[in-house]
Amino acid sequence: MNTPTQSGERTAHLNTAGTARMPDAVHAVLARATALEDRYGPAALRGSPPGAPHRRVHARLADLLGVPAGRTVLTTGAAQAFEAFARTTVLRPSDRIWTTPHEGVAHLHALHALRERTRCRLEVVPLRPDGDLDLDWMRTHLDEDVALVSVVHLSAACGTVNPVEEIGRLLAPHRAQYTLDASHSVGLLPVDARRIGCRLLTADGWRFLRGPQDIGFAYLAPHPHDDPPGAPAAVVALGTALAHHARAARSPQPDLLPLLRAAVHHTPGMELLAAGGRQAGVLAFRHAEIPAAAIRRGLARRGVVLAKTVAHEHPLHPAGRVAAPALRASVHHDNTPHDIDRLRRALAEVLLEERHAAAVPARAAAGPTAAPAPGPAGRAAAGPAAVAAPVPAGPGPQPFPYRTARPARRRGHLTLHRTN
Numbered sequence: 001m002n003t004p005t006q007s008g009e010r011t012a013h014l015n016t017a018g019t020a021r022m023p024d025a026v027h028a029v030l031a032r033a034t035a036l037e038d039r040y041g042p043a044a045l046r047g048s049p050p051g052a053p054h055r056r057v058h059a060r061l062a063d064l065l066g067v068p069a070g071r072t073v074l075t076t077g078a079a080q081a082f083e084a085f086a087r088t089t090v091l092r093p094s095d096r097i098w099t100t101p102h103e104g105v106a107h108l109h110a111l112h113a114l115r116e117r118t119r120c121r122l123e124v125v126p127l128r129p130d131g132d133l134d135l136d137w138m139r140t141h142l143d144e145d146v147a148l149v150s151v152v153h154l155s156a157a158c159g160t161v162n163p164v165e166e167i168g169r170l171l172a173p174h175r176a177q178y179t180l181d182a183s184h185s186v187g188l189l190p191v192d193a194r195r196i197g198c199r200l201l202t203a204d205g206w207r208f209l210r211g212p213q214d215i216g217f218a219y220l221a222p223h224p225h226d227d228p229p230g231a232p233a234a235v236v237a238l239g240t241a242l243a244h245h246a247r248a249a250r251s252p253q254p255d256l257l258p259l260l261r262a263a264v265h266h267t268p269g270m271e272l273l274a275a276g277g278r279q280a281g282v283l284a285f286r287h288a289e290i291p292a293a294a295i296r297r298g299l300a301r302r303g304v305v306l307a308k309t310v311a312h313e314h315p316l317h318p319a320g321r322v323a324a325p326a327l328r329a330s331v332h333h334d335n336t337p338h339d340i341d342r343l344r345r346a347l348a349e350v351l352l353e354e355r356h357a358a359a360v361p362a363r364a365a366a367g368p369t370a371a372p373a374p375g376p377a378g379r380a381a382a383g384p385a386a387v388a389a390p391v392p393a394g395p396g397p398q399p400f401p402y403r404t405a406r407p408a409r410r411r412g413h414l415t416l417h418r419t420n
Helices: 024-040 052-065 078-088 105-118 135-141 164-171 232-249 257-265 292-301 337-365
Strands: 072-075 096-099 121-124 146-152 177-181 200-204 216-220 270-272 282-287 307-309 326-330 402-404 416-418
Touching (some): 052 232, 078 200, 078 216, 096 105, 135 164, 257 270, 257 282, 257 337, 282 292, 292 307, 292 337
Antiparallel strands (some): 072 216, 282 326
16 A cells, blocks of 8 residues: 655655555455455455456466466465475485575575485585576486476565576476476566466465465476465455456556665665676665665655565575675565655665764773774674675585574574575
8 A cells, every 4th residue: 555654755665575565456355355255254255257367367477477277276375385395206216406605594494404304315405606596507417317396486585587588498408397486586587487487476465466465376387286275365365466467457657776876886885785686676785884774764764665575585595694684675566766865865864874873982982092983783884895795606506505404483484594
């Protein structure tokens, strides 16, 4: 929804990659459907003939993904769909799984469980010095022992777009099953599952499609399958979100990422974490001195909403190897250049406020020979080089260098510990 701030101005919502702001029409449909379901039960939303809302949703998903009708299934989210696929996958101890540094924690947990169950090997495809996946490494090391390749279309860590169609062509002559996490690309980029050549595609409905929470979908080739039980109200609302997206996609939309990058780049002390030859929709950054949490709170007070990311969310990514949390802004066609300008002005105000707050107690406590005061995070101020996220490069193969601890249920994070 277009929530106004205390000043009456609409909130600048720059967190579509996390949880999108639903269009008013989708929110209204969800509210009506939830009220009907609460009053009369799920049967009230089954439609006439029964199952009509599900069929409409699947028809729209087939158009969106470029796949035959009947090959999609509704889920509670991409992570749950991938976990179910991994749980039923049969591999040999001699098999190898490939993942990438862009993989999120939920998928890594499912892959680790698959490795533990089958005793296969789990390897990480390296990045080139420019931050792109090393396709030459993949060509050199690809053989018939590679049984599963898990790739993220658009990295939630820093917005890198991976060459998923080229990877599909590379894998096509081999036995490897190709799975694609399109959670942050569907609704933002064109996605054609048949051109990509993936066996499984998973996505969430509440990000760039701007649908309701707790509903996602998957495409599994070549076998059709039935939907598990779900929330009928969410299904109806997702159908409206898909129709809204289809209408919006027919009109040219401005690319706001260059404006976003410029606004952050020209803010003193900010370090961009972008990597790779192509980015879309998502930008991650840190400040050299001021903690991400403090900046995020200050922006929120000024009506600018974005996300804070931590290393647990993408532990294999170079941006996640620096302990300090980062900020992540994401833009979609719901945003305007005015939203980016508000971010730029709000960032300047927050940084000035934080520096002033840190300087006042420092001056009060300092004597004639006092040492320079530490920054707000309790450490000496660091220059931009201290927070840069270097991109590792190596010839490979790189074994999966972590063992997992119990995931934290409240935050959905997974703690990974090095084994070497």
